[in-house]
Amino acid sequence: MSALETTTCKATRWPGVIRAYATHLPVTAETPVVTLHEGNTPLIRVDNFVRAIEGDFELYLKYEGLNPTGSFKDRGMTLAVSKAKERGASAVICASTGNTSASAAAYASRAGMKCVVILPNGKIAMGKLAQALMYGATTIAIEGNFDDALRIVRELGETGKVEVVNSINPVRIEGQKTAAFEICDVLGRAPDFHFLPVGNAGNITAYWKGFREYQAVGKADRLPRMFGYQAAGAAPIVDGHPIADPQTIATAIRIGNPASWQSALAAAAESQGHIGKVTDEEILHAHRLIARSDGVFVEPACAAPLAGLIRCVRDRLIPKGSVITATMTGHGLKDPDTAIQSAGVQPLVVRPNTAAVMEVIGL
Numbered sequence: 001m002s003a004l005e006t007t008t009c010k011a012t013r014w015p016g017v018i019r020a021y022a023t024h025l026p027v028t029a030e031t032p033v034v035t036l037h038e039g040n041t042p043l044i045r046v047d048n049f050v051r052a053i054e055g056d057f058e059l060y061l062k063y064e065g066l067n068p069t070g071s072f073k074d075r076g077m078t079l080a081v082s083k084a085k086e087r088g089a090s091a092v093i094c095a096s097t098g099n100t101s102a103s104a105a106a107y108a109s110r111a112g113m114k115c116v117v118i119l120p121n122g123k124i125a126m127g128k129l130a131q132a133l134m135y136g137a138t139t140i141a142i143e144g145n146f147d148d149a150l151r152i153v154r155e156l157g158e159t160g161k162v163e164v165v166n167s168i169n170p171v172r173i174e175g176q177k178t179a180a181f182e183i184c185d186v187l188g189r190a191p192d193f194h195f196l197p198v199g200n201a202g203n204i205t206a207y208w209k210g211f212r213e214y215q216a217v218g219k220a221d222r223l224p225r226m227f228g229y230q231a232a233g234a235a236p237i238v239d240g241h242p243i244a245d246p247q248t249i250a251t252a253i254r255i256g257n258p259a260s261w262q263s264a265l266a267a268a269a270e271s272q273g274h275i276g277k278v279t280d281e282e283i284l285h286a287h288r289l290i291a292r293s294d295g296v297f298v299e300p301a302c303a304a305p306l307a308g309l310i311r312c313v314r315d316r317l318i319p320k321g322s323v324i325t326a327t328m329t330g331h332g333l334k335d336p337d338t339a340i341q342s343a344g345v346q347p348l349v350v351r352p353n354t355a356a357v358m359e360v361i362g363l
């Protein structure tokens with residue numbers, strides 16, 4: 001008979017990533033901390049998924065969808081907006097596939113700053129657009145893609161009138177690396193492999209930096225192999241050249257010319273890792289599978305590394321007993337349209353009586 005395992009943990013007031021990891025971040029006692037208590041996201045062990053893909057290892061998902069605006073972008077944004085405020089900036093600007101704009105808009109409103117977001121028209125998931133508008137950002141949709149938006153933002157940044165909070169701002173990477181710290185703190189070790197989606201490639205850069213820094217100060221015993229995945233229609237790093245018109249259902253990684261291209265390659269090379277690509281079909285399959293096997297609802301981009309892991313299992317690249325972590329970068333509710341499409345089923349509409357319901361459920 002097994003008793004319910006109890007722990008001595010109790011709820012505490014998590015202070016947000018800046019205060020939790022201040023000694024590892026470019027902040028001083030004078031830095032005003034603009035936080036929504038981001039970070040401290042769950043690390044969920046998903047044995048059902050592993051069984052379903054016939055793996056023989058431990059897989060933990062870092063569920064970043066539970067950050068305040070529903071994606072990992074909050075980790076970098078708390079720092080970027082705090083540093084902008086420290087410098088006396090009154091406005092922040094970003095280009096975005098959606099989540100950066102949601103996060104920038106939220107933290108700017110908290111800081112009492114103006115926020116301008118530039119989005120590719122018609123290519124933003126519904127939840128993310130709702131956020132930018134709700135938080136009160138000046139929301140501009142350009143008739144172009146993310147790469148066009150980022151070019152415009154870079155040029156506006158050069159005027160010195162606005163603070164750019166895209167991941168070309170190195171402070172964003174600093175904040176985002178705290179997710180790697182949390183993984184090591186919770187596991188009590190670094191994983192053997194870390195899987196994540198790659199879009200503009202800031203996050204793979206950030207995790208690799210975080211894992212290395214923790215190892216350097218003796219808080220992690222090893223370094224994971226970094227496995228990043230792009231969508232096949234938007235895979236400039238894998239294909240070896242910028243993609244003029246990137247296409248994928250995973251809009252968060254629909255990027256043809258990643259800003260952190262070189263550092264993503266460096267993370268893969270230095271860690272004996274890999275940057276690969278998976279098709280939209282594989283992405284949608286993994287997207288459904290993780291929801292149905294373990295109750296973890298993520299946005300489509302997060303399914304890219306899961307699809308990549310399925311390939312790795314098939315190719316027998318994962319040694320038995322490995323400890324693997326994967327970043328689920330954003331919440332499934334961000335993109336309800338794709339989710340409903342991906343689910344491949346519709347509600348069963350019946351007459352409002354018990355017999356009719358019994359009939360469709362086969363009782």
Ligand SMILES: *Cc1c(COP(=O)(O)O)cnc(C)c1O
Pocket residue numbers: 071072073099100167197198199200201202203204252253299301302329330331
């Ligand atoms: C931003 C984002 C990505 C891509 O991260 P990069 O740092 O640009 O590589 C992936 N998934 C989601 C949900 C995102 O918001």
